[in-house]
Amino acid sequence: MPISLKLALIYSIMLSMILVITLSATLIGIHYVLYREAEISITLSADYAEKKANEKDMQSFIHDVEKSSLIPGVVIRITDSGNNIIYDSVPRYISIEKVQHSLELQQQNRRVGDYIRNVLLPDNLKFIDFKHFWIFYTQRTVEKDDNVYTLHFLRTITAEKAFLTELGETIFYAGLVGVLISIICGFLLSRKLLKPLSDITRKVKEIEIQDLNQRIKVQPTHDELEELANTFNLMLERLQKGFEQQRQFVSDASHELRTPATVICGYSDMLARWGKDDPQTADECITAIHSEAINMQRLIEKLLFLARADQKRQVLHKESIDMQMLIADIAKDTQLIAPQHTVSCSVNEDGYIFADPLCIRQMLRIFLDNSIKYTPDGGKIEISSHNDGKQMVVKIADNGIGIDKEEQKKIFERFYRVDTARTKNGVGGTGLGLSIAEWIAKAHDIKIQLESEPDKGTTIILSIPLDRG
Ligand code: ADP
Numbered sequence: 521m522p523i524s525l526k527l528a529l530i531y532s533i534m535l536s537m538i539l540v541i542t543l544s545a546t547l548i549g550i551h552y553v554l555y556r557e558a559e560i561s562i563t564l565s566a567d568y569a570e571k572k573a574n575e576k577d578m579q580s581f582i583h584d585v586e587k588s589s590l591i592p593g594v595v596i597r598i599t600d601s602g603n604n605i606i607y608d609s610v611p612r613y614i615s616i617e618k619v620q621h622s623l624e625l626q627q628q629n630r631r632v633g634d635y636i637r638n639v640l641l642p643d644n645l646k647f648i649d650f651k652h653f654w655i656f657y658t659q660r661t662v663e664k665d666d667n668v669y670t671l672h673f674l675r676t677i678t679a680e681k682a683f684l685t686e687l688g689e690t691i692f693y694a695g696l697v698g699v700l701i702s703i704i705c706g707f708l709l710s711r712k713l714l715k716p717l718s719d720i721t722r723k724v725k726e727i728e729i730q731d732l733n734q735r736i737k738v739q740p741t742h743d744e745l746e747e748l749a750n751t752f753n754l755m756l757e758r759l760q761k762g763f764e765q766q767r768q769f770v771s772d773a774s775h776e777l778r779t780p781a782t783v784i785c786g787y788s789d790m791l792a793r794w795g796k797d798d799p800q801t802a803d804e805c806i807t808a809i810h811s812e813a814i815n816m817q818r819l820i821e822k823l824l825f826l827a828r829a830d831q832k833r834q835v836l837h838k839e840s841i842d843m844q845m846l847i848a849d850i851a852k853d854t855q856l857i858a859p860q861h862t863v864s865c866s867v868n869e870d871g872y873i874f875a876d877p878l879c880i881r882q883m884l885r886i887f888l889d890n891s892i893k894y895t896p897d898g899g900k901i902e903i904s905s906h907n908d909g910k911q912m913v914v915k916i917a918d919n920g921i922g923i924d925k926e927e928q929k930k931i932f933e934r935f936y937r938v939d940t941a942r943t944k945n946g947v948g949g950t951g952l953g954l955s956i957a958e959w960i961a962k963a964h965d966i967k968i969q970l971e972s973e974p975d976k977g978t979t980i981i982l983s984i985p986l987d988r989g
Contacts, residue, residue, distance in 0.1 A: 524714050528706030535702045539695045547688055554680040558593075559645060562656045562675040565594040569671055570660040578664050582607045597672040606669070614650070616672055619657055622648045647677075654681045716745040720752060732760035765934075772935040773823050776950060780812040780819070787812070822952040826934065829959045836876040836963060840987045843871045843912050847905045850881065854888050860897040871907035874987035875964045883960040886953040887916045887980045893949065894978070895920030912984045919977035928970055932958045 573581045578598075585596060585607065597616060598607040605616070623646060626634045638647050645658045653676070660671045716739050723736045735756060738749045787805040795802035828834040851865035873880070891901045895918040902917045923931060927938045937951040961968050965985050972978035 522711075523717075524710040525707055527710040527714075528703050531706045532699050532703045536695070536699045539698060543691045543695055547684070547691060550687065551684055554684065555677065558656055558675055558677045558680060559641065561591045562594050562658055562673050563642065563645060565591045565596070566658050566660055566671065566673045569596060569673070570662060573660075573662040573664070573669070573671060578606070578662075578667075578669060585609065593675055595674040597674070599670045599672065601668045613674060614653070614655065618650075619648060619655075619672070619674070622650065623657070652678075654678050714745075716741065716749060720745075720749055724752070727756070729763070732756060732763055769826075769934060773819075776819055776935070777816065780816040783812045784809050784816075819950050819952075822950060822956060825956055826952065826959070829956075834959075834963075836879060838874055838876050838964075840872050840874055840989065841877050841880060843873055843905055843907075843914075843984075844868055846877070846880065846884075847903060847914065850884050850888065851903050854892070854901065854903070858892040858901070861892060861895060861899050861901050863901045863903070865903045865905075867904040867906055869905055869907040869912075871905070871912045872987040873912055873964075873984045874989060875984070876960075879960045880964070880984075883957045883966075883982075884914070884916070886957040887982075890949075890953060891916060891918035891920060891978070894918070899977075907986070909986075911986055912982075914982040914984060915979055916982075917977060917979040922974040922976050922978055923970075923972040924974055928972060931970075 569585065572584060576584070582598065586609075595610045595613045596607070597605060597609070597613075599605050599616065603616075626638075626646075626648070634647070634649065641647060641656075645656055648655050648657050656675045656677055658673045660673075662669045662671060719739075720736050723734065727734050735753050736749045738746055738753065740746065787808045791802060791805040791809070795805055825834065847865060847868050851863060851868075855863040888901065888903070895901060900919050902915070904915045904917075906913045906915075923938060930936045931938065932954045933951075934955045935951040936954075937949065958968065960966075961982070967983040969981040969983075970978070971981070
C-alpha cells in the first residue's frame with residue numbers, strides 16, 4: 521500500500537475517532553438537555569399535584585386542577601381504586617391501559633434500548649415507546665376517605681425524540697462525508713507532499729554504477745525530504761569519488777606494473793637471443809631482470825598494503841614500543857644504507873608509544889628513504905625524537921631538493937610524484953610511500969606536519985601519542 525494512502529488512512533482514522541468522540545458528546549449533551557427539560561416538567565407537576573391532593577379533598581383538588589392546569593404539556597389522569605377514571609385533563613390522549621400494557625411488555629422483553637433510555641431516569645419515571653409516539657409516564661398514589669387514588673402523569677416527548685433522531689442521523693452522515701473528504705484530501709495532499717520521495721526512488725532506479733554523476737533534483741521544501749535528497753546526493757558524490765579513486769588506482773597500478781613487465785620482457789628477449797653466446801650480455805640481462813623484479817615486488821607489496829587498508833583488512837598488532845631504542849636502531853640502519861649522506865641523531869629522548877612496531881618502522885622508513893632519495897650525495901639527514909610529556913615528537917629533516925608549496929598538498933595522494941627530472945639521477949619512486957605513511961599515521965592517531973622549501977630541504981614532524989597504559 522503506498523505510504524500516501526497509509527498516511528491518509530491513519531489521519532482519517534484519527535479524525536473519525538475525534539469526530540465520534542466530539543459528536544457523541546454533543547449529541548449526548550443535547551439529548552440530556554432536551555429530555556431533562558421534559559423530565560423536570562413532568563416530575564415537578566407530579567410532585568406538586570401529589571402535595572395538593574394530600575392537602576385537599578379529591579373534589580376540590582380536581583376543581584383546582586381543572587382551573588389552573590399543571591405545567592403545559594403534562595397530561596393528568598386520576599383513577600380510583602376500581603381503576604375508574606375520575607378525572608382526565610386530555611381525554612383523547614393515549615389510554616392508561618395502553619400505557620400499562622406497554623410497560624408490562626417492556627419488563628417482559630427487557631430490550632437494551634429500553635434499558636438505556638430508562639437507566640438515566642428517576643425510578644418512578646418511565647420512557648414508553650409507541651413506535652412513532654414517545655412519552656414520559658409517572659404516577660403517584662394518594663389515599664383519601666378510605667379510597668386509594670392514582671394520579672397518572674403523561675408527557676409527550678415525540679418532538680424531542682424526533683429532533684434527536686434527526687440530529688443523530690445528520691451528524692452521522694455529516695461525519696461520514698467529513699471522513700470521506702479527509703481520506704481523499706489526505707491522500708492527495710500526502711501524495712503531493714511525498715512526491716519528492718517518489719522522484720528520489722525513480723532517480724535511484726535510473727542510476728547505474730557507470731553513471732554516478734547523476735544527481736537528484738532537490739526541491740526547496742525545507743523539510744526531511746529535502747534533507748534526504750541532499751544526503752542522497754552527498755552519498756552519490758562520495759560513491760562517485762570512491763569509485764573514481766578505485767578506477768584511478770587500478771589504472772595507475774596497471775600502468776606502474778607495465779613498465780617493469782616491459783623491461784623484463786625486453787631483457788629476457790635479449791637474453792634468449794644473445795645471452796647464450798655472450799656471458800657479458802647474459803650477466804647484464806639477469807641483473808636488469810632481477811632489479812626490475814625487485815621493483816615489481818616492492819610495488820606489489822605497496823599495492824597490497826593499500827588494498828588491504830582500503831578494505832579495512834590491514835591488521836595492527838599494537839604494543840608498547842621503546843622509542844629511544846627504535847629511533848637509535850633506525851638511525852643506525854639509515855647510516856648504513858646511505859653512506860654518502862651524513863645521518864645524525866643528536867636528540868633521542870626516552871618514551872614509550874603504543875603502536876604496531878612493524879608499521880611504525882615502515883612509516884619512519886618511508887620518510888627516511890625519501891630523505892635519502894631526494895637529498896643529493898653529501899647532504900645531511902637529521903633524526904630527532906623529543907618527549908614533550910604528551911607525545912613523542914619525531915623530526916626527520918634533510919637539506920635536499922625540497923618540495924614546492926603547490927606540490928606539498930598533493931604528495932600524500934596515491935601515485936603522485938613530483939617531476940622526476942628533479943630527483944637524484946632522475947629516478948623517482950612509485951608515489952605510494954607517503955600514502956602508506958599517511959594511512960599508518962591515521963591508524964595510530966599520529967599527526968604529520970610537513971615543512972619544506974625548494975633547494976633548502978624538507979622536515980617531517982610526527983606527533984605520536986605516548987603510551988598511557
Ligand atoms: P615516491 O615513491 O615517489 O617517493 P612518495 O609518496 O614517498 O613517493 O613521495 C611522493 C613525492 O613527494 C615524491 O615523488 C617526491 O617528489 C616528494 N617527496 C617526498 N619526500 C620528499 C623529500 N624528503 N624531499 C623532497 N621531495 C620529497
